[in-house]
Amino acid sequence: MTIPNDHPYSKRAAALLEQLRTAGEFKVLQTIEGPMGPTVQLRRSDGSLKEVLCFCSNNYLGLANHPDVVEAGIKGLQQYGGGTASVRFICGTFTPHLQLEKRIADMLDVEAAYTFVSCWNATEALFPTLATPQDIIVSDELNHACIIDSMRLASGIQKGIGKLIYRNNDMEDAAAKLAEASSRVGEDGVIWVITDGVFSMEGSIAHLKELRALCDAHNALLVVDDSHGTGVMGKTGRGTHEHYGMAGTDVDLFTGTLGKALGGAAGGYIAGPRFAVETIVQRARPTLFSNALPVSTACSADKAIEILMNEPHRVKALHDNVEYARSAIRAAGFEVLESPTAICPIIVGETAKAISMSKRLLEMGVYVIGFGYPVVPEGEARLRVQISAAHTREHLDELVSALKQL
Numbered sequence: 001m002t003i004p005n006d007h008p009y010s011k012r013a014a015a016l017l018e019q020l021r022t023a024g025e026f027k028v029l030q031t032i033e034g035p036m037g038p039t040v041q042l043r044r045s046d047g048s049l050k051e052v053l054c055f056c057s058n059n060y061l062g063l064a065n066h067p068d069v070v071e072a073g074i075k076g077l078q079q080y081g082g083g084t085a086s087v088r089f090i091c092g093t094f095t096p097h098l099q100l101e102k103r104i105a106d107m108l109d110v111e112a113a114y115t116f117v118s119c120w121n122a123t124e125a126l127f128p129t130l131a132t133p134q135d136i137i138v139s140d141e142l143n144h145a146c147i148i149d150s151m152r153l154a155s156g157i158q159k160g161i162g163k164l165i166y167r168n169n170d171m172e173d174a175a176a177k178l179a180e181a182s183s184r185v186g187e188d189g190v191i192w193v194i195t196d197g198v199f200s201m202e203g204s205i206a207h208l209k210e211l212r213a214l215c216d217a218h219n220a221l222l223v224v225d226d227s228h229g230t231g232v233m234g235k236t237g238r239g240t241h242e243h244y245g246m247a248g249t250d251v252d253l254f255t256g257t258l259g260k261a262l263g264g265a266a267g268g269y270i271a272g273p274r275f276a277v278e279t280i281v282q283r284a285r286p287t288l289f290s291n292a293l294p295v296s297t298a299c300s301a302d303k304a305i306e307i308l309m310n311e312p313h314r315v316k317a318l319h320d321n322v323e324y325a326r327s328a329i330r331a332a333g334f335e336v337l338e339s340p341t342a343i344c345p346i347i348v349g350e351t352a353k354a355i356s357m358s359k360r361l362l363e364m365g366v367y368v369i370g371f372g373y374p375v376v377p378e379g380e381a382r383l384r385v386q387i388s389a390a391h392t393r394e395h396l397d398e399l400v401s402a403l404k405q406l
């Protein structure tokens with residue numbers, strides 16, 4: 001039995017899909033044949049393959065298809081099998097989980113780390129587990145959706161948790177919101193300040209030093225989701241804090257992903273003081289009620305971080321590419337933000353325009369995604385160009401030449 005066409009849900013879904021198609025906002029999922037790399041093979045609707053330059057993946061260090069990362073995953077699969085068949089606390093904790101978690105903690109120079117199947121899950125575990133109704137969360141307005149949902153979930157489960165949102169990267173507003181939080185919070189309450197390290201749609205970076213100082217002034221805790229910063233920012237790719245010359249312990253808690261620079265497969269983590277990580281292990285619903293990170297994925301991610309730590313030239317190559325691409329895109333007449341991150345958004349306005357520009361680029365063999373509402377605010381749709389250490393200068397030149405043709 002299928003849901004009948006005249007069911008209220010069928011009518012609602014049909015109306016939404018029709019609206020998206022009419023507005024030119026309907027997302028078509030491209031299919032890739034073969035591994036992720038600086039170029040990928042796209043499977044066209046007629047079944048044929050087309051090789052395109054990939055400027056929309058989070059494969060910042062080119063590790064997604066690194067032979068050692070692939071081999072570590074294969075060995076993990078052979079040694080530990082296909083699945084954990086369990087959540088972590090029952091029988092789903094395997095040696096590679098512990099090895100990876102130590103590797104993450106060492107990379108960030110903090111006491112402990114704990115993995116999840118995604119950073120979405122890790123971040124969603126955060127506030128519903130750690131915050132109580134005495135607490136106030138102070139958050140950047142452009143924080144990633146998983147942070148927003150973590151706050152929503154926390155305040156839905158535990159009524160009374162306060163939320164204050166400051167304007168993106170506006171430290172005056174952040175200071176005002178922290179002062180307000182300080183005046184409202186009780187003796188046992190905690191003020192949490194949370195920010196993306198790198199804002200994923202802007203490619204800008206959070207002012208971590210200023211946020212640290214504000215947190216110190218108000219006895220608040222600083223939480224950073226550095227999903228787009230880890231492996232990218234700082235001389236050795238440890239993240240946005242390293243970019244500012246800060247220690248890992250200058251951030252009270254990290255969340256991050258293994259699905260971008262660190263091998264690109266999947267997985268996320270929370271890292272910080274051991275007692276905080278232990279409360280997550282004991283109490284966080286996304287780990288108590290959901291399976292562990294697949295062991296083969298843990299093995300691949302562990303190898304990716306080992307490569308990152310041993311081969312800092314990859315980070316340098318990424319930084320050089322970022323600098324080259326940004327100035328070439330700017331020289332071609334496009335406005336891109338001055339920033340050291342690997343994300344270069346080109347703002348075009350309407351969602352339909354961004355989607356049609358990305359379609360034209362794809363016809364020219366350049367794969368760049370147009371992002372529109374609801375991923376970014378209405379009227380601020382953009383092409384988001386993402387640079388990788390794996391791109392050659394020729395790839396970057398081809399990108400710019402295609403952009404010029406637009």
Ligand SMILES: Cc1ncc(COP(=O)(O)O)c(C=O)c1O
Nearest residue numbers: 118119120144200227257259268
């Ligand atoms: C800042 C930020 N946090 C979390 C995530 C989610 O990461 P994952 O794919 O591991 O769930 C993303 C990915 O888009 C992100 O940009």
